[in-house]
Amino acid sequence: MITVDRLTKTYGAYTAVDDVSFACQPGRVTGFLGPNGAGKTTTMRVMVGLTLPTRGQVTIGGLKYHDIPNPGRHVGTLLDASAQHVGRTGREILTIAAKTMGLPSSRVDEMLALVGLNDNESTRRLRNYSLGMKQRLGIAHALLGDPSVLILDEPANGLDPAGIRWMRGLLKGYADRGGTVLLSSHLLHEVEMIADEMILIGHGKIVAQGDKKSLLAGANGSATTLVTSLDNAALGAALSQGGHGVEPMGDGLKVQATPEQVGRAALSAGVVLTDLRSGGAGLEDLFLELTSDTAREAVPGVGAPTTGGTPA
Incomplete structure (x- = not known):
């Protein structure tokens, strides 16, 4: 379980995350949505100890990330699929992670097979990977320690339609086995298909949250x-x-x-x-309605972006 309690993160006079609270439950996929610059990635970075909060806290299973023993065995993360040594091969990257977590080398083979990276691809250096291959490797890295919690920022980025469908089934199956999934994505249709709960954020504040059925029913009127x-x-x-x-x-x-x-x-x-x-409103309509004042583009029938605000 992930618990975000009154989380605030400021950078000088700029507030990236403003008094945010929510929880992600086991056995559920939670979609975390918002325009660029809304505070999603900052919140996820605080979750995994990469950014210190100004106020508030995030706990995973009741513990702050840095207090979790061998955290990779409990929390799988994918925040930037390119954030690995570009001179190492995919297999080397997973092997180093497996050794760090105390896992057998056979686990590397299992994960490579799971994400569909064959022997030839796994021995290429990361600099020669396509974006989709990097995403598959990043998902393999997140799942390597068989964690109970997944925190994924844009995991479908670069995947082809078949890859997106595969990822959808993978994450749904993970949640069905009791795992906790927090998923950030701009692919609203995919989130609508997979998420059980949804959290919408704009200008660092939660603008809506709840189970998918209730949120969409409220949008439909x-x-x-x-x-x-x-x-x-x-x-x-x-x-x-x-x-x-x-x-x-x-x-x-x-x-x-x-x-x-x-x-x-x-x-x-x-x-x-x-x-x-x-013909009721879908997730895209709800998203545009609730975040229209943070958008860069004016959306006909929804509203125009405000002027003079902080760039997204």
Whole structure:
């Protein structure tokens, strides 16, 4: 379990993290989201002892990171996949880490196989690795000690679609076995697919947190459904008569109603549906709504970035 308690980190007059508190539970994947410069990486660096807090604290399993005996056996981290000696091979990097943790050399072979780095790739020097290969090596390094907690900053960076799907299954399986996962990523769709809990941060402050279902339900407000039928005009008329807002969208309609209500209206009107889906806000909409004042770009319908603030 990771516990962040009133964490604050300042650099002179600039506050990178401002009185942040949250917890990551075992058996759950927690998505940690926010614009560039929002405070995600600073918070993760404090977690693993790379940055000292100004106030507050972070504990993992009840201990500060520097008080954990042989921390690599308990906490796996990936903050920067390129932060290794570029003249060493992937196998050498893992071998040194294994010896430091007191692990058998067979563990290195297991991790290389797990992340899909073959013998030829594992004996290349890091400087000759692609970004995706560095990410796979970084994930292998994080999992090497069979830790109970994973702290990962942008682990999908550089992975191809097959690699992203593989990582998704890996982390989900890890959490299902009781592990604690804190995952920071700009790939919002991936976070929405894998995360059980979500924490959104902007300007160093938590702007929303909770389980995925509750957060997205709050963003959706009134139910919205996207529907296409063989007779959109008749369906739209039936829905309007039922008191539901209807507007054209693409080849179909956007309706202020639940999918069940739309289905019942179609049945009553004798209209055949060809597509029916929930049209409520997703994670991207929630993210943009809650962090619009920290964004560099103006997002139509969401808001423009503030001026004169601290650069992200």
